[in-house]
Amino acid sequence: MRKKIIAANWKMNMTVGETDAFLENFLLEVNDDLGVDVVIVPPFTSLAKAGERLANSSAVKLGAQNMAFQKNGAFTGEISAAMLRDLYVRYVVLGHSERRTLFGETDEIVNKKVKAAHEASLKPILCVGETLAERDANRVEEVLETQLRGSLAGLSSKELLETVIAYEPVWAIGTGRVATPEQAQAAHAFIRKTLAAIADQAVADKVRIQYGGSVKPDNAKTLLGQPDIDGALVGGASLDPRAFAEIVKAGVVTE
Numbered sequence: 001m002r003k004k005i006i007a008a009n010w011k012m013n014m015t016v017g018e019t020d021a022f023l024e025n026f027l028l029e030v031n032d033d034l035g036v037d038v039v040i041v042p043p044f045t046s047l048a049k050a051g052e053r054l055a056n057s058s059a060v061k062l063g064a065q066n067m068a069f070q071k072n073g074a075f076t077g078e079i080s081a082a083m084l085r086d087l088y089v090r091y092v093v094l095g096h097s098e099r100r101t102l103f104g105e106t107d108e109i110v111n112k113k114v115k116a117a118h119e120a121s122l123k124p125i126l127c128v129g130e131t132l133a134e135r136d137a138n139r140v141e142e143v144l145e146t147q148l149r150g151s152l153a154g155l156s157s158k159e160l161l162e163t164v165i166a167y168e169p170v171w172a173i174g175t176g177r178v179a180t181p182e183q184a185q186a187a188h189a190f191i192r193k194t195l196a197a198i199a200d201q202a203v204a205d206k207v208r209i210q211y212g213g214s215v216k217p218d219n220a221k222t223l224l225g226q227p228d229i230d231g232a233l234v235g236g237a238s239l240d241p242r243a244f245a246e247i248v249k250a251g252v253v254t255e
Contacts, residue, residue, distance in 0.1 A: 002207075003037055004035075004224065005039065005208050006038050006248045006251050007125060007166075008040050008234050009041045009212075009233055010042050010043060010046075010239060011065070013043070014042055015046070016049045020049050020053065023241075024053070025242070027060070032058045032060075033059075038061070039063040039125075040060060041062075048087055050062055051088045061090040062090055064084050064089045064092045066096075066099060067084055067117065068080055081122055090123060091125055095151055096168070097170045110151045114152065114155065123164065124163050125163075125165075126164070126165050127212070127233070128151070128166070129147075130171075132170070149194070157203050160199050160207060164207075164231075165191055165208070166211075166212050167212065168213050169213050173213050175214060177214060185226040188209050188226065189227075191209055192204045208230040209230050210230060210231040210233045211229050212232060212233030215234045216243070216247070217247055220232060221250040224251050
């Protein structure tokens with residue numbers, strides 16, 4: 001049985017003070033005996049404060065929204081894996097569609113970041129997903145396979161098992177539109193099939209695949225109830241501690 005993993009991607013939201021207040025309230029809503037993994041992914045400026053708040057939690061871990069693949073050096077504005085580890089970060093979101101489209105990150109760049117994360121014992125949450133134009137052109141599987149093979153190239157089976165895949169259809173991120181449970185399940189099943197081709201079925205059966213794209217308390221239970229959906233990468237709804245707690249609890253119910 002794959003353990004559900006629910007992550008809150010706050011993007012460019014939440015000051016240090018807001019982070020402190022959120023976690024104070026959120027940790028009152030959940031407890032460590034959840035049966036699911038929870039990851040809070042604040043902006044870089046709030047990582048230290050979030051780490052302080054989560055220091056005594058065994059179920060809620062800290063994640064970062066991005067990182068450089070270089071170890072150090074003259075890369076103004078970048079953050080290294082070692083810097084994240086220094087703040088007790090466990091997970092790092094890589095290849096998000098906003099990074100790919102707004103900042104020009106290619107599968108090759110994402111692959112370097114995924115490898116660098118593993119070298120530093122960070123667990124990548126690798127994002128893949130198609131645009132609306134690609135879905136309408138019946139290219140969903142082509143796009144997903146290209147992103148997966150490119151972003152995961154050269155990883156060992158052990159590294160694949162320590163990687164979380166997040167399927168995020170670009171057309172559903174922040175739009176209020178959500179893939180139907182059937183659409184989401186079909187994409188997740190294809191991702192698992194592709195992972196089996198990249199490694200083997202035993203590995204594919206153990207890799208956790210999240211759904212992301214306008215996940216909310218009222219649709220979380222249905223989405224998380226699909227056989228190949230192992231969690232959620234939550235955007236807007238994760239900015240409200242009570243709403244995010246409800247999504248986490250939806251994962252507990254379906255476990």
